[in-house]
Amino acid sequence: MLDVRDRWPGSVLALTEVPPERIHRYGCAAVEPTGEEDVVRVTGLVEEPAPQNAPNRYALIGRHVLDPDVFIALERTPPGQGGENQPAAAPWEPAAGGTVHGVVFEDLRHDTGDRAGHLRTVSRQACQRPGLGPEFAT
Incomplete structure (x- = not known):
């Protein structure tokens, strides 16, 4: 994200694509391509936004x-x-010198914003921990 900030002045946001039925849980970015x-x-x-009002599926993370x-x-x-x-409610465009860019991440991401996501995250982390993973997974 810092490399993007070096190339594109202004602010940079991390984004990920989420299923339409989950976009209502996030801030959603309307975007246009940059060529990168x-x-x-x-x-x-x-x-x-409600799914029918979302400009796309790019969620702020x-x-x-x-x-x-x-x-x-x-x-x-x-x-x-x-x-x-x-x-997301702030007037970003004028405040950020007219530009806000997003970096779209597709890697595994842990969403702890609700109970089920929190439990999935803790379980994944416990399974990967040396000395605990094998015992926890059984």
């Missing part, structure tokens, strides 16, 4: 390299759902 594999220009963000001016915009942005500060 796995790098897109983010043209808009929608917080937890909680990793950002932010232009410092984004924090000024975040201070002016009211809290979103659940009273949380939600970066």
Whole structure:
């Protein structure tokens, strides 16, 4: 992500493609191609859209390299759902010098945002741990 930030000024977000029935659990990025594999220009963000309202299936996965001016915009942005500060609700484009890019990751990712995801993550980690994995897996 830092390499992308070096090539494209502004902010950089980590994205992954999720099934349509799960997009409502994430911030969703509207994107356009840049000509670079796995790098897109983010043209808009929608917080937890219904599947029929999502611009695509690119979900924000909680990793950002932010232009410092984004924090000024975040201070002016009211809290979103659940009273949380939600970066997707901030006016990113003007705050980030006009550009926000996304890096699309396809590797295994652990989502601990709900109980089932948390348990899957803990189980995977326990199975891979030397000295515990074989015992835990039985």
